[in-house]
Amino acid sequence: MKASSSTNSPTASPAASKAPARTWNDVAPDKKKSVPEGLWLRCPGCAAMLYKENLAANLQVCPECQHHFRVGGTMRVNQIADTGTFQEMFADLESTDRLGFKDLKAYPDRVKAEQIKSGVADAIRAGQCFIKGRDAMLCVLDLDFMMGSMGSVVGETITRSIEHATKHDLPLIIVSGSGGARMQESGLSLMQMAKTSAALARFDDAGGLFVSVLTDPTTGGVTASFAMLGDIIIAEPNALIGFAGPRVIQQTIRQELPEGFQRSEFLKKAGFVDRVVPRGQLRNELARLIDYAGK
Amino acid sequence: MAVYYQLDFEKPVVELERSIQNAEDALRARLAATGAPAESANESEDPEIFRLLTQIDTLRSRHREQLESLYSTLRPWDTVRVARHPLRPQTRDYVNMIARDFTEVHGDRRFGDDPAIVAGFCRIGPVKCLLIGHQKGKETSEKIACHFGCAHPEGYRKALRAMKLAEKFGLPIVTLVDTPGAYPGLGAEQRGQAEAIAVNLLEMSRLQTQIVSIVIGEGGSGGALGIAVADRVAMLQNSWYSVISPEGCAAILWKEANEQTNNAAARALKLTSADNIDLGIIDAVIKEPVGGAHRDPRGTAESLQNWVVNEVHALKKIPLDQLLQQRYDRFRRMGAYTEQGNAAMA
Ligand SMILES: [Zn+2]
Numbered sequence: 001m002k003a004s005s006s007t008n009s010p011t012a013s014p015a016a017s018k019a020p021a022r023t024w025n026d027v028a029p030d031k032k033k034s035v036p037e038g039l040w041l042r043c044p045g046c047a048a049m050l051y052k053e054n055l056a057a058n059l060q061v062c063p064e065c066q067h068h069f070r071v072g073g074t075m076r077v078n079q080i081a082d083t084g085t086f087q088e089m090f091a092d093l094e095s096t097d098r099l100g101f102k103d104l105k106a107y108p109d110r111v112k113a114e115q116i117k118s119g120v121a122d123a124i125r126a127g128q129c130f131i132k133g134r135d136a137m138l139c140v141l142d143l144d145f146m147m148g149s150m151g152s153v154v155g156e157t158i159t160r161s162i163e164h165a166t167k168h169d170l171p172l173i174i175v176s177g178s179g180g181a182r183m184q185e186s187g188l189s190l191m192q193m194a195k196t197s198a199a200l201a202r203f204d205d206a207g208g209l210f211v212s213v214l215t216d217p218t219t220g221g222v223t224a225s226f227a228m229l230g231d232i233i234i235a236e237p238n239a240l241i242g243f244a245g246p247r248v249i250q251q252t253i254r255q256e257l258p259e260g261f262q263r264s265e266f267l268k269k270a271g272f273v274d275r276v277v278p279r280g281q282l283r284n285e286l287a288r289l290i291d292y293a294g295k
Numbered sequence: 296m297a298v299y300y301q302l303d304f305e306k307p308v309v310e311l312e313r314s315i316q317n318a319e320d321a322l323r324a325r326l327a328a329t330g331a332p333a334e335s336a337n338e339s340e341d342p343e344i345f346r347l348l349t350q351i352d353t354l355r356s357r358h359r360e361q362l363e364s365l366y367s368t369l370r371p372w373d374t375v376r377v378a379r380h381p382l383r384p385q386t387r388d389y390v391n392m393i394a395r396d397f398t399e400v401h402g403d404r405r406f407g408d409d410p411a412i413v414a415g416f417c418r419i420g421p422v423k424c425l426l427i428g429h430q431k432g433k434e435t436s437e438k439i440a441c442h443f444g445c446a447h448p449e450g451y452r453k454a455l456r457a458m459k460l461a462e463k464f465g466l467p468i469v470t471l472v473d474t475p476g477a478y479p480g481l482g483a484e485q486r487g488q489a490e491a492i493a494v495n496l497l498e499m500s501r502l503q504t505q506i507v508s509i510v511i512g513e514g515g516s517g518g519a520l521g522i523a524v525a526d527r528v529a530m531l532q533n534s535w536y537s538v539i540s541p542e543g544c545a546a547i548l549w550k551e552a553n554e555q556t557n558n559a560a561a562r563a564l565k566l567t568s569a570d571n572i573d574l575g576i577i578d579a580v581i582k583e584p585v586g587g588a589h590r591d592p593r594g595t596a597e598s599l600q601n602w603v604v605n606e607v608h609a610l611k612k613i614p615l616d617q618l619l620q621q622r623y624d625r626f627r628r629m630g631a632y633t634e635q636g637n638a639a640m641a
Contacts, residue, residue, distance in 0.1 A: 092634055092635050093632050093633070093634050094632060094633045094634075095631070095632055095633075096631045096632055096633050098574070098631030099563070099564075099565045099574075101563050101565075102563060103544075103548035103549060103559075103560070103563060104548065104549060104550075151630075152629075152630030152631050152632045153630075153632050155630055156630050156632055159627065181516070181517075181538045181539075182538075183538060183539055183544050183547065183548060183564070185538075185631065186537050186538045186539075186563075186564045186565050186566065187536060187537055187538060187564075187565065187566070187570075187571055187574055187576045188574060188576070188629060188630055188631055189538045190516060190517070190520055190537070190538040190576075191520075191576060191626060191629040191630065192629070192630060193493075193496055193517060193520060194496050194500065194520060194524050194626045194629075195626045195627055195629055195630070197493060197496035197497040197500060197524075198496070198497070198500035198501075198524070198622075198623055198626050198627070199627075200497055201497045201498070201500045201501045202501075202623070204497070205501070220517075221516070221517055221538070223489035223493070224477075224488070224489040224492040224493050224496075224517040224521075225492075225493050225496055225517075226493070227489075227493075228487075228489045228490040228493040228494075229493050229494070229497055242484050242488075242489065243477065243479070243483070243484060243488040243489035243492070243517070244477075244479030244480075244483075244484065244488070245479075248479045248543075249479045249480060249481070249484065252478075252479050252480055253480050253481060257481070258481075261481070261484070262484055266485075270485050270486070270487065271487075272487045272490055
């Protein structure tokens, strides 16, 4: 893969082989991930005590009950891309506090705290990689950062990635896991939905393959934009996928939600998900789809 | 003078409205007592009639001044309440006021017909167009049928079906946005609320005809954007447009929605028309008559019509390929982020 001239946006960072310089030097990322620290943990699916190393070797899926633990961005990239092939792009984008947003905490403070907690600059990783030897553009939303919420940085990174895939005829894989649009950027977050969808329209016009992979949970403005626009939509087993969150729905209709409502299998039955794919088979599935439909 | 549904911050104005009403009643009684016809009040030499007329004049000008100062200093949370005023004109009111020969189309050809989305062909001034809008409902039964302006997937799909017809017929599209948000319910989720909105965002971005959108009341999140991917977007002065309602935001970020946190959330969300201009999200603010659209629906409709006619006229001069490029660029530049230390913001 070339180290530069691989992006079509004049301001985009090249897919450099070395990690881009972080602009938040004061941040010392620790390694806290979605799976809690400690040697052992209890599976919320079957209550079995799992040895963490075994769990990691099994892609964070419980060997007893197949419960899919949530995984952060870096781990997800490593699970999908061929080892050592992920060339990160657009990693120098950072959110700004255009609105001067302050709830119980000021937005910049919240961002900084999330950066320290997660070790990433924002809720997305993007880059070109190989998947079982097939060239692809890969985006992964990072649940470790503000619940994978979409603000300007996520929207811009997704859009640049789509444009990059359009320009270079690459199959596009976006792995979503997100609480939706980021409230702290308000209208600007909302506009990322239109921006990413418009970029996908052009990618579609150009004949590109977009595989959207939905993981637990994918809701709100992410579902209502790029995540539901895949040519092929894959979901991990038992992932919560919806427009509105279950609590909001419950408050609106004032009744219990049916068993399995808004889960992957429910969406497949309703006709909105093509395939429910266990994590261990995802790479195979992606490679096969690229062979069928990718360029 | 009618006494309106009362917003608490309008209290001083409403008191004045009562005084005016009382003075007018007194004038009418005096005219009746003196046997003079009402039209001749101005020529009357009766000192009491003269006093009452002067009083009404003074009260009216004070009322106007108060209303003006009140509405020029609305807090964002007050704006949200004006945007939800029960007498504020809705899509069907605009249809009645400015859409001639309205020919409504119904249904998404998939599931059903959602009354929360109105779609039909009409003439606005000289502009032959497709009009689409959220409808919240006025009477209780209509409100319930419309889910208070919260559309279902079939509503968004009806909108898109109609928009594709407009594209085929070469008609410009005018959309009126007025929703607290897309409906959160069992059927809505089962029928793909998220997919319906997402598809509209994608398809509207490449629709080969002119699109203008106006937020006329509430611009609640994806449910609003689902019919608002346009070449030009305006907001009526006292409407709001944001990623979430103040109450929703307060409940999540302040852990509780109450008067105080709603107020704080409304401010933080930068949801007013002035804020949205400042953020580059909309292109224009359409001024409302003094005291809000609910005090003068006709005046509001006229301003809205003027904006629509002017914008569609201007957009029609742009070749389609350029128009679509500009529409892409319009949304492409939105966002605020830094890159290698350089601030980038449109
Ligand atoms: Zn288990």
